[in-house]
Amino acid sequence: MKANKINYTLHILKGRKTIQTYRSFKIRRFRNYIALINWQNCDFRVYLKVSYGSEFHNSGVYKTKEDLLFALDTFADPAIAKYLYGE
Numbered sequence: 715m716k717a718n719k720i721n722y723t724l725h726i727l728k729g730r731k732t733i734q735t736y737r738s739f740k741i742r743r744f745r746n747y748i749a750l751i752n753w754q755n756c757d758f759r760v761y762l763k764v765s766y767g768s769e770f771h772n773s774g775v776y777k778t779k780e781d782l783l784f785a786l787d788t789f790a791d792p793a794i795a796k797y798l799y800g801e
Contacts (some may be wrong), residue, residue, distance in 0.1 A: 717778075719739045719740065720739070720741075720764060720765065720766055720785075720790065720795060721737065721738075721739055721764070721765040722737065722738050722739070722741060722744040722762075722764055722790070723735070723736070723737045723762070723763040723764075723765070724736045724737075724744070724747070724748070724760060724761070724762055724763075724764075725760070725761040725763075726751070726758050726759075726760055727758060727759045727760070727761055727775070728757065728758045730762075733758070734748070741786075741790055744786070745783075745786070748779065748782060748783065748786070751779070753778070753779045756777065756778070759775050759776065759777055760776050760777075760782050761774070761775050761776075762774055762775075762776060762782060762785055762786060762789070764789035764790060766794065766795060766798050766799075767799075770793070770798055772785075772788075772789040778784070
């Protein structure tokens with residue numbers, strides 16, 4: 715049986731349009747991408763979605779880097795995957 719992977723997705727929103735999208739299965743690569751975003755004059759929002767397979771996900775829209783990283787740490791908690799998949 716194939717192991718379930720956690721998928722991290724990010725959409726940068728300006729108004730109602732998505733101006734950039736990024737997806738990764740690796741949290742380290744995903745955090746490095748977040749660090750590259752210019753947060754100084756933030757006139758955009760960031761939509762974060764963490765999927766735990768096809769049935770479960772957590773998501774939210776964030777305005778600051780601190781809020782986004784806090785949500786990412788919360789959503790990527792290994793206890794969630796252990797609860798869902800019994801690993």
